[in-house]
Amino acid sequence: MTIDIRKVTVLGTGVLGSQIAFQTAFRGFDVIAYDIDDDALTAAKGRFDKLAAVYRDEVPGGGDGKAERVAEAIGLSSDLAQAVSDADLVIEAIPEVLSLKQETYEKLGALAPERTVFATNSSTLLPSAIKDFTGRPDRFLALHFANQVWHYNTAEIMGTADTDPAVYQAVVDFASAIGMVPIELRKEKAGYVLNSLLVPLLNAGMALAAGGYAEPEAVDKTWRIGTGAPAGPFQILDVVGLTTPYNILVNGDENAQRLAKWLKENYIDQGKLGIATGEGFYKYS
Numbered sequence: 001m002t003i004d005i006r007k008v009t010v011l012g013t014g015v016l017g018s019q020i021a022f023q024t025a026f027r028g029f030d031v032i033a034y035d036i037d038d039d040a041l042t043a044a045k046g047r048f049d050k051l052a053a054v055y056r057d058e059v060p061g062g063g064d065g066k067a068e069r070v071a072e073a074i075g076l077s078s079d080l081a082q083a084v085s086d087a088d089l090v091i092e093a094i095p096e097v098l099s100l101k102q103e104t105y106e107k108l109g110a111l112a113p114e115r116t117v118f119a120t121n122s123s124t125l126l127p128s129a130i131k132d133f134t135g136r137p138d139r140f141l142a143l144h145f146a147n148q149v150w151h152y153n154t155a156e157i158m159g160t161a162d163t164d165p166a167v168y169q170a171v172v173d174f175a176s177a178i179g180m181v182p183i184e185l186r187k188e189k190a191g192y193v194l195n196s197l198l199v200p201l202l203n204a205g206m207a208l209a210a211g212g213y214a215e216p217e218a219v220d221k222t223w224r225i226g227t228g229a230p231a232g233p234f235q236i237l238d239v240v241g242l243t244t245p246y247n248i249l250v251n252g253d254e255n256a257q258r259l260a261k262w263l264k265e266n267y268i269d270q271g272k273l274g275i276a277t278g279e280g281f282y283k284y285s
């Protein structure tokens, strides 16, 4: 069966789902965005309007009313059966709760046409934990975007042992077609490529500062000059926001919990959460 991806349905219109839907529609695909109820769809409409302004101002080709037309063209639905009835690809970006994802895939598997490919944007769950709930493990894989897809345009593609290689390739081609740089993983890995590299770097930077070895500025300067990278771990942490790393560290081993405590006492408790609050490890105007 040839796999032709033209019609895409995105499940979940939160931070990432709204961006994935917008980027896909911006690149000329037919897109339906699904969320649980009318309130969520009203919020989605607001997100698409905000994204239209970003694409108009920051993305080449987004001017002359195109970004606004894209926002208008995205179909909205809170009826799952209708939303997926003619989808070639469903990209799922619902909350990161395994049981919720499993339930959703059980419903989806029963409602979507046989040809439909399913892709999860999950950051931390492995597709093998979900595949048996899809009813079509050969047509299921992970397609993982980064926040601000128009700017940080990696798309990490990771199948399970059951994913059909033709499905995998079709999703790689789709990622390119929507302007992403496909990053192909050959087997499952928690954290994909990016977070497998980034998380240890951020933790090592925090361990240097929390241990009193070097100030955050000195750590960042070393990384920038020593490797030519544009930003050091603390500059990156300010962009990510300090809450997400805190939530991960606080559930980790003894060393991780020490770092969590340091982050909380020195930054989070003082409202220094990163760029979003005007101050993290650095001050922003």
Ligand code: NAD
Pocket: 011, 012, 013, 014, 015, 016, 017, 034, 035, 036, 040, 092, 093, 094, 095, 096, 100, 104, 121, 122, 123, 124, 144, 145, 146, 147
């Ligand atoms: P979010 O909380 O911003 O959005 C989740 C959306 O899903 C909400 O609109 C919610 O109404 C909707 N939803 C809830 N239950 C649903 C259901 N049963 N069916 C359909 N929609 C439902 O979450 P997010 O940050 O966009 O994350 C979504 C997924 O994307 C997660 O798996 C996360 O790991 C992944 N992700 C997030 C980021 C990020 O930076 N936020 C980056 C990469 C991947």
